[in-house]
Amino acid sequence: MPANDLRSWIKDSQKKKELKQINGADWNLEIGCITQLNKGKDPPALFFTDVKDYPAGYRVISSVLKSQTNIQSTLNLPAHKSRQELLKTFQEKFPKWESKAADFPPRFVDSGPVLENVHSGKDVNLLEFPVPVWHDLDGGRYIGTGDAIITRNPYTNEVNFGTYRVMVHDANTLGIFIAPGHHGLLNIQRYHEQGKPCPIALSVGHHPLFLALGGIDIAGPEYNFGGAVRGKPIDVVKEEITGLPIPAESEIVLAGWCPVGLTRTEGPFGEWTGYYASGETSSPVIQVKRIYHRNDPILMGCPNYRPPNDFSPFSVIARSAMLFNQMKANDVPDVRGCWISEAGVHTFVTISIKQRYAGHAKQAAIVASHCPVSTNMGRYIVVVDEDIDPTDINEVIHAMGFRSDPATGIDIIRNAWSTPLDPMIRKPTKAWVNSRAIIDACRPYDWIDEFPKQTEPAPELVERVRKKWPNL
Secondary structure, three states, rough: OOOOOHHHHHHHHHOOOOEEEEEEOOOOHHHHHHHHHHHOOOEEEEEOOOOOOOOOOOOOOOOOOOOHHHHHHHHHOOOOOOOHHHHHHHHHHHHHHHHHHHHOOEEOOOHHHHHHEEEHHHHHHHHHHHOOEEEOOOOOOHHHHHHHOEOEEEEEEOOOOOOOOEEEOOOOEEEEOOOOOHHHHHHHHHHHHHOOEEEEEEEEEHHHHHHHHHHOOOOOOOHHHHHHOOOOOOOEOOOOOOEEEEEEEOOOEEEEEEOOOOEEEOOOOOOOOOOOOOEEEEEEEEEEEEEEEEEOEEEEOOOOOOOOOOHHHHHHHHHHHHHHHHHHOOOOOOOOEEEOOOOOHHHEEEEEEOOOOHHHHHHHHHHHHHHOOOOOOOOOOEEOOOOOOOOOOOHHHHHHHHHHHHHHHEEEEEEEEOOOOOOOOOOOOOOOOOEEEEEEOOOHHHHHOOOOOOOOOHHHHHHHHHHOOOOO
C-alpha cells in the first residue's frame, strides 16, 4: 500500500535515500535554480526547510517524480531495473486502473489533517506560504506548479482536477493560466456561459499521486482513478464555501471563486517547452475566500524548464504507455512500441510496428498524431520497423537516415491543435494551431524483401559467443 499523505511519502523516500534536504534557500529564485540544477540519473526529491523570511515549519518540496524509484513508490508499483520494464508495466496497469476506477469513488469524511488550520476573510494571506519565484523572468510568485486544481462540470456534476500554473497577484487573489481545450478551463467556461462564477479549489501540497494524475489526461474522474491506483478510495472533505471535494490529507488547500469576466495580467512563466512562450496574458482570476492548511505546511512545486524537468521523467513513461494503449484501441495492428521523447516532450513521437500491408506505417502515423495523449502541440511522428527500439534516439535517427527518403517519406498535416505555450506560434493570435510532419522511416513495404541486409551478427551467433565469453 502506498503512503497516504505527503509526509508518509517523504519518510519513505528518506529511507530509500531518494530525498535530499536543503536548509536556508531563498524563495526568490534560489529554490527554483536548485531544482533546475537537480539533474543526472534518477535525481532525488528536494525538501527545502528553513526557507528565507519564513518560519521553520513552512517548507517546500520539489522534484518528487524525477527518480524511477519515487515514480514507482508513488504509484504503488514494484521496483524495475530499466525504463523499458517500467514502461511495459504502465502499459499493463493503465487499462486495469481505468476498468476499476468506477469501484473507487472518493470517500467523504468529516475531518482530516487539512482542517488543522482554517483562515477566512481578512485572515486570508496567500503569501503566508513561501511561494517561490521559480525562474528569472517570471512575472511573479507561482503558488501553483505542482498543484491539483479542482473544478466541477455544472452540466454533468463530474469533478475534475488538473495541474495548471497559478500566480499570486496579492494576498487573496490568484491568476490562473489554462491552455484551451483542457478540462479545467472548459469547466470555468461552462459556469461563465451561465453567468455564474466558477467554484474552484486548489490543493497546492499533497501526495505526489495527485500531481501524477493531474499532469496527464486520464480517462474519467481523477479521484476515482487515484483510488484504483491505491486500491482504496481517496478521503475527501466537502469544502464549505464551494461544496467541492478536497483531499482530506492535503497540506494546503485554497478555495474560492473564478468570477465572470474578471481578468488580470498573468505571466510570463518559464514553461515545459523551455521557453517563456506564452508571455503576459489576460487570464481569469481566482478570489480566494478560504485557506486550509496543516500545521507546519509543505508547499509542492513542480516548475517547468527545458527537459528533462521536474515532471518529464514520469510524463514520458506514462504518456508513452497511454499512447500504446490508445493505438491498440484504434485497431492499429502489430504496434510493438511507442515512445514520446523526453527531449521533445509532446513534439517528437516514435511508433514501432511490424509492417503487415502497404500503407500500414502511414496509418500508424496519422492515428498517433491524433490520439488524445499525443495530439496537443505535436510536431513529428516517426514510424519505424519492429527491429528499431523507439526509446533509443540513435536507433530512430539511424532509421530516418537510411530507411526514409524525404520526398516520399514525409507528409504534412496542417491546422492541428496546438497551445499558447508553443514558441513557434507568433503572437498575438487566436489560432493556436501548428503542423505535423509524419515520417515513414520503415523499409519500403513494396520491396521490403529486397532491402539490403543489415551488418548485424545472426542471433544464434550472438548467443554462442556470449556463452563462450560470458565475461566480455
